[in-house]
Amino acid sequence: MALYVHIPFCVRKCHYCDFAAGPAPEDIRAQYVEALAGEIRACPQRGARARTLFFGGGTPSELDTAQLGRIVEALHQTFEFSTPGLEATIECNPGTVDESSLAAIRGLGFNRISLGVQSFHDHHLKALGRIHDAAEARAAVRWSRGAGFERLSLDLIFCLPGQTLAEWQKDVEDALALAPEHLSLYNLTIEDQTEFGRRHRLGLLTLPDEDLSADMYEWSMDRLASDGWVQYEVSNFARSPDHQSRHNRKYWDHTPYLGLGPSAHSLADADASSARRFWNERGTPRWERRLAAGERPIEGQELLGPKELAAEALLLGLRTVAGIDLDGFRARYGIDLLAANDGLVARLVDEGRVVMNDEREGARRLVPTLSGLAVADGLAAAFDLSLTN
Numbered sequence: 001m002a003l004y005v006h007i008p009f010c011v012r013k014c015h016y017c018d019f020a021a022g023p024a025p026e027d028i029r030a031q032y033v034e035a036l037a038g039e040i041r042a043c044p045q046r047g048a049r050a051r052t053l054f055f056g057g058g059t060p061s062e063l064d065t066a067q068l069g070r071i072v073e074a075l076h077q078t079f080e081f082s083t084p085g086l087e088a089t090i091e092c093n094p095g096t097v098d099e100s101s102l103a104a105i106r107g108l109g110f111n112r113i114s115l116g117v118q119s120f121h122d123h124h125l126k127a128l129g130r131i132h133d134a135a136e137a138r139a140a141v142r143w144s145r146g147a148g149f150e151r152l153s154l155d156l157i158f159c160l161p162g163q164t165l166a167e168w169q170k171d172v173e174d175a176l177a178l179a180p181e182h183l184s185l186y187n188l189t190i191e192d193q194t195e196f197g198r199r200h201r202l203g204l205l206t207l208p209d210e211d212l213s214a215d216m217y218e219w220s221m222d223r224l225a226s227d228g229w230v231q232y233e234v235s236n237f238a239r240s241p242d243h244q245s246r247h248n249r250k251y252w253d254h255t256p257y258l259g260l261g262p263s264a265h266s267l268a269d270a271d272a273s274s275a276r277r278f279w280n281e282r283g284t285p286r287w288e289r290r291l292a293a294g295e296r297p298i299e300g301q302e303l304l305g306p307k308e309l310a311a312e313a314l315l316l317g318l319r320t321v322a323g324i325d326l327d328g329f330r331a332r333y334g335i336d337l338l339a340a341n342d343g344l345v346a347r348l349v350d351e352g353r354v355v356m357n358d359e360r361e362g363a364r365r366l367v368p369t370l371s372g373l374a375v376a377d378g379l380a381a382a383f384d385l386s387l388t389n
Contacts, residue, residue: 002250003050003079005071006261007057008032008284011096015129015199016157018191020263020282021058033067035288037074039260039297048258049080052247053088055110061092065104072108087112087246089153094140095132102140102147112151112245113144114184120174121167124160129195134174141178151243153182158220159213160188161196161205168216172223181243183229184236185220187213214374221370234319234373252316254309262287262297275304307385310335315380323357323367337366340384348372353379 008021009029024032053075060068068090075081089112090105097105102113119125120134132140144152154175158168175183188207190200199205208216221231229237230244233252238244250257254275259266263282267275278301281287290297304312310333317324330336338345345366348354353372357365372379 001045001048001050001079002052002247002255002257003054003075004247004257004259004264005036005053005055005060005075006259006264007055007060007063008262009062010057010059010093011062011131012129013195015127015195016188016191017129018194019058020284029063029067031288032284033063033070035291036071036261039291040071040074040078042291042296043078043258043260045258046078047080049082051082051086052250053081053086054247055090057091059093059096059116060090061096061101061105065101065108068105069108089114089245089247091116092140092144093130093132094137095130097140097143099143099146102143102149106147106149111149112153113149114153114155114182115140115144116155117175118155118157119160120171124163124167127161128157138178141180151182152180153184153245154178154180155184155186157186157188158216159208161207163208163216165212165215165219169219169223172220176227181239182237182245183224185217186235187217217374218370221373225370230321231370231373232321234376252320254313270309273306273309275309277302277304306333306335309333310385311380314383314385315377318354318366318368318380319373319376321367321373323354323365326364326366328363335385337383340386344382344384348379 006020009024009032010021011023013022055068088110090110091114092102092105093116115137117137118128118130120137122133125133141152141154156171156175158171172185190196190205190207196205224231224237229239230241231237232241232244233248236245236248254267254270256270257267259280262280262284265277265279267277269276278298281290281297281299287297310329313329313333314324314337324337326337345354345356349356352369353375355367355369357367368376368379
């Protein structure tokens with residue numbers, strides 16, 4: 001199982017952020033930590049074994065070390081962790097950490113850190129609403145290494161308002177100069193209920209056009225590939241296969257995962273034909289009230305049948321360089337992708353979007369090319385998922 005823990009606090013909400021997170025005073029954060037520890041201990045999955053742990057947000061590093069330690073203690077009292085081999089990741093933002101706090105976080109057992117750098121250009125950081133500058137981002141990397149983090153991931157965002165290709169290229173080069181083990185490169189998405197969404201509706205936000213966005217993405221793929229990096233998903237790159245995020249990969253292959261905290265999602269009871277996805281109350285006050293009443297704070301759920309699972313597996317598979325194991329897909333979901341889509345697959349092969357790969361342990365695989373990864377969601381939408389009996 002994979003465990004995700006949501007920390008809904010940050011110094012201030014960034015202009016593009018649609019997550020369940022925001023600033024809060026110390027007493028609210030302390031109250032939250034106690035409520036979260038209670039949710040953890042009341043989990044019906046008590047005793048389950050976890051191979052990955054991920055603290056996300058928000059900004060987990062907005063909590064002090066004692067508060068983070070309280071949560072970690074509750075987790076260890078409730079679940080079993082695979083040791084050695086546990087991947088324990090924490091997201092931190094530059095501007096919220098220093099040498100001593102990172103050393104203390106490392107001492108809690110976190111062995112992988114993901115830093116939300118987003119850009120090395122101060123004017124872009126200011127426009128995004130970030131609280132740090134480029135110098136603080138570089139210092140956070142240096143302090144992370146000094147604290148003993150041997151697995152470091154950096155987040156960058158492209159297609160920013162007013163961003164040029166040269167600026168994006170410099171962001172990537174600056175990130176590579178810091179020698180991380182992992183990079184996540186995200187195309188800026190404008191969400192309606194954000195400050196950027198409001199500005200976009202009013203015509204006050206000028207974004208790079210689609211051609212420039214594509215140039216930024218394709219340059220990134222080529223640049224990282226030339227340096228030997230492994231692109232294992234649309235937005236995720238690892239210095240070597242061993243440095244891929246094992247936690248994220250569990251989301252992509254329908255491994256059961258449990259989300260804790262407001263807005264956190266979970267997947268349970270997954271097998272070849274069905275699964276149950278459920279999610280917690282998004283609002284922290286309602287989440288806390290339900291816990292105080294002795295209830296599980298679940299806001300909603302959906303039952304996924306074989307066709308829904310197959311659609312997700314297709315979409316997620318075509319976003320990864322591993323692609324789709326065609327025989328395994330048919331065995332698990334009862335769908336013969338080639339039989340129902342032979343013309344489409346032939347066209348995509350001719351266009352250079354996918355290749356047929358028969359060399360991985362004898363398995364037939366449908367694998368997206370680099371140009372296919374750039375339009376992965378559109379590829380998946382074109383497939384017929386008719387069930388075979």
